[in-house]
């Protein structure tokens with residue numbers, strides 16, 4: 001498996017790449033190329049893709065981890081640039097209207113309607129169940145929450161505002177043969193729940209977890225549980241970025257050792 005980071009909060013390692021809040025990676029495996037998430041901004045996504053020599057028309061299929069704007073905001077520009085239909089695998093909940101209340105009221109859901117994306121060629125395959133949509137590419141389906149989760153924001157429905165459990169938060173599992181790689185978007189389901197779900201679903205050990213771990217602001221007790229949990233699952237290596245948090249990243253790095261940060265343009269070969 002080869003993974004290239006296209007959109008991430010951090011850049012600066014190579015000229016011409018832009019760091020911006022959001023997440024998107026290209027996963028190449030068994031001859032297929034899957035775009036995971038699209039970052040928060042189409043212009044930044046397309047610019048980074050071009051700078052890395054990746055053309056929208058060369059992507060085979062798309063996987064969206066959840067409906068937040070920082071993972072879906074580049075989808076429209078990607079479809080327009082591609083000018084051709086594409087299959088999109090995701091959870092049925094991504095189109096819910098969602099807002100944040102702090103530090104100010106703002107929309108944080110997908111900034112497009114399903115219809116406008118379909119007009120541009122999006123073919124959605126929503127499923128809350130695990131699905132192997134291409135050989136070796138498995139959508140996790142909804143993740144059972146046995147430990148704490150890291151949900152954020154509120155759902156707006158019929159004028160009511162209720163806490164958003166971010167049920168649509170799923171992960172991409174890449175089957176490497178003897179083990180698996182797990183790609184998280186924001187990790188709202190809780191990184192331990194995601195890891196246990198992926199291991200149980202496939203019956204294989206986790207070689208690596210790559211993505212956002214959503215630990216920013218987490219208390220030390222929770223971080224300790226992450227370290228113990230990932231150790232007991234035997235996860236070999238972490239690549240943590242996006243919403244992981246700098247202090248929290250440092251904690252994981254100091255306790256686990258085998259942790260690397262993400263930045264736009266980083267290539268990971270497993």
Ligand SMILES: [Fe+2]
Nearest residue numbers: 066068186188
């Ligand atoms: Fe998110």
Ligand SMILES: [Fe+2]
Nearest residue numbers: 070185186243
């Ligand atoms: Fe995010």
